[in-house]
Amino acid sequence: MAFEEVIVDTRELESPEPMQRVIDSLGKINDKTYLKMIHRMEPRMLFGILKKNGFEFIVDFKDGSLVSVYIFKEGNNKIKEHIKGIL
Amino acid sequence: MIGKGLSLDQAPPFMAPFSFFITAPIFAVFAGFVLLVSDSSLFFHRLSPEFLAVVHLITIGYFSMVMIGSMQQMLPVLAGVQFDSPMRNAKIILFLTSAGATLFFFGFYFSQAIVINIATIFLFAGLFVFIFVVLKALLKVKNKNDSVRAMSYAVISFLVAIICGAYVGFSYGGISEYSDFFASFHIAWVFFGWAMLLVIGVSFQVIPMFYVSSPYPEILRFKGVLTIFAILIALTILRVFGLFDYFYFHKLLEVVMLGIFVIFAYITIKKIKERKRAVVDTSLLFWYVAMSSLIVGIFVWIYGSIAANEQIITLSGIIIAVGFLLSLINGMLYKIVPFLVWFHLSNMGYFDAPTMRDILNDKRARYQLYFHLISFLFFVLALLFNLVLFKIAGLFFIISNILLFINLFICAKVYFKTKSQPLPKMNFDMSAFMKK
Numbered sequence A: 001m002a003f004e005e006v007i008v009d010t011r012e013l014e015s016p017e018p019m020q021r022v023i024d025s026l027g028k029i030n031d032k033t034y035l036k037m038i039h040r041m042e043p044r045m046l047f048g049i050l051k052k053n054g055f056e057f058i059v060d061f062k063d064g065s066l067v068s069v070y071i072f073k074e075g076n077n078k079i080k081e082h083i084k085g086i087l
Numbered sequence B: 001m002i003g004k005g006l007s008l009d010q011a012p013p014f015m016a017p018f019s020f021f022i023t024a025p026i027f028a029v030f031a032g033f034v035l036l037v038s039d040s041s042l043f044f045h046r047l048s049p050e051f052l053a054v055v056h057l058i059t060i061g062y063f064s065m066v067m068i069g070s071m072q073q074m075l076p077v078l079a080g081v082q083f084d085s086p087m088r089n090a091k092i093i094l095f096l097t098s099a100g101a102t103l104f105f106f107g108f109y110f111s112q113a114i115v116i117n118i119a120t121i122f123l124f125a126g127l128f129v130f131i132f133v134v135l136k137a138l139l140k141v142k143n144k145n146d147s148v149r150a151m152s153y154a155v156i157s158f159l160v161a162i163i164c165g166a167y168v169g170f171s172y173g174g175i176s177e178y179s180d181f182f183a184s185f186h187i188a189w190v191f192f193g194w195a196m197l198l199v200i201g202v203s204f205q206v207i208p209m210f211y212v213s214s215p216y217p218e219i220l221r222f223k224g225v226l227t228i229f230a231i232l233i234a235l236t237i238l239r240v241f242g243l244f245d246y247f248y249f250h251k252l253l254e255v256v257m258l259g260i261f262v263i264f265a266y267i268t269i270k271k272i273k274e275r276k277r278a279v280v281d282t283s284l285l286f287w288y289v290a291m292s293s294l295i296v297g298i299f300v301w302i303y304g305s306i307a308a309n310e311q312i313i314t315l316s317g318i319i320i321a322v323g324f325l326l327s328l329i330n331g332m333l334y335k336i337v338p339f340l341v342w343f344h345l346s347n348m349g350y351f352d353a354p355t356m357r358d359i360l361n362d363k364r365a366r367y368q369l370y371f372h373l374i375s376f377l378f379f380v381l382a383l384l385f386n387l388v389l390f391k392i393a394g395l396f397f398i399i400s401n402i403l404l405f406i407n408l409f410i411c412a413k414v415y416f417k418t419k420s421q422p423l424p425k426m427n428f429d430m431s432a433f434m435k436k
Helices: A017-028 A044-052 A077-086 B015-037 B049-079 B086-109 B113-139 B146-172 B180-211 B218-240 B249-273 B282-307 B310-348 B362-384 B389-419
Strands: A004-009 A033-039 A055-060 A067-073
Touching: A004 A017, A017 A033, A017 A044, A017 A067, A017 B310, A044 A055, A044 B049, A044 B310, A055 A077, A067 A077, B015 B049, B015 B086, B015 B310, B015 B389, B049 B086, B049 B113, B049 B146, B049 B180, B049 B310, B086 B113, B086 B146, B113 B146, B146 B180, B146 B218, B180 B218, B180 B249, B180 B310, B218 B249, B249 B282, B282 B310, B282 B362, B310 B362, B310 B389, B362 B389
Parallel strands: A004 A033
Antiparallel strands: A033 A067, A055 A067
């Protein structure tokens, strides 16, 4: 099954624009689509907003000084497995 | 890591930190009013009771008030800690410290021993509750990042400072014998430990977050902070064992510590200058004033110490207190408060909440900066030329802090006004995602 990755690059945005960009992009998420937020620090305050509104996320610190946050619909295990597979 | 971030309930309610933030300018206005109506010659010496009375209105009523509010807000975010009953604790701490700071002023200003003793009890109780709550939460944090580590040292320093401060307070109240020993520890641990370590720790987060800069160098984030704390302990031990006055080693330690502060200020200015977005807002200008004042204040203090000139040492205190700490806290409030308003509204589902620029009108903040700078100038002129100028400094200080109060109040108004309106329609079907 093919999944679509929507990249939200917030590396050069000042707070709270990174969160705002992600919130604005949440509407793009569906059964086959997830967001990949690329940021320069862990967006901890965003996590509460995501959880409250029915989204799950996986945080990846592997990319040196950058943090990638993969956001998808809560309970979408297929996308979760797909993301885990690519990390 | 899968979904292990901050849970919504960990973030304290808006009013928990905000009640501390909005109280701070009220105490500053109080202090300005005292300067305006008092006989300026009463402030002839930095250890005169009247001077101490006004200084503590600012150090407790303004500095510590904002720092307590900031820690309540930042620790759940940075460290994932959860404070038990944040609103109840905030009310207890706010009441005890506000009452304590007010009584402390009246006790010192009117030389009322019993009032000083009651104030000391209130202050110690309020600040101890805060320290206890924070340390209890911090003990649960397994992986402390650089900011959290700096904040932990700051809170431990604050504990030492309030114990020494309470001893000195009771000595003014006639219960204990005055000790220069405890008084100097109190000042050292409050400023170098509580204030500086907290400012440095918070900056590690705030500067990259709000001004899109690269992180601070690792050597400063880890070794710099640790060195400051270790030097404070070493200086205390030297003093306790009576070695302080016999060796020049303590001078070397002090120079190293002050050197780290200068490096921190220089790096902060550099980070802000090299930021990726060239937008200049008022909070940024406050940061420039703060960091420049820290550098100048330290060199003035070194000169005053070498020359053994009390007036110059007091001047360095004014530059550091008004130019550095007040400016920095003021600048931070102009980022933190609009951010909190935006964040809490977004968290509630108001995804069309006003932006930070809509919440705080930068022009209004800029006017306040001008009044702050004029008051700073007159504080310096008063010390250099004529103490009567303290009255003019006090007047501009009052105006500056009334404006700060209004600006913060308007931010809160946006929060409550938006909150009272129905939730907007989402651009995503939230109902489909919500747990039944």
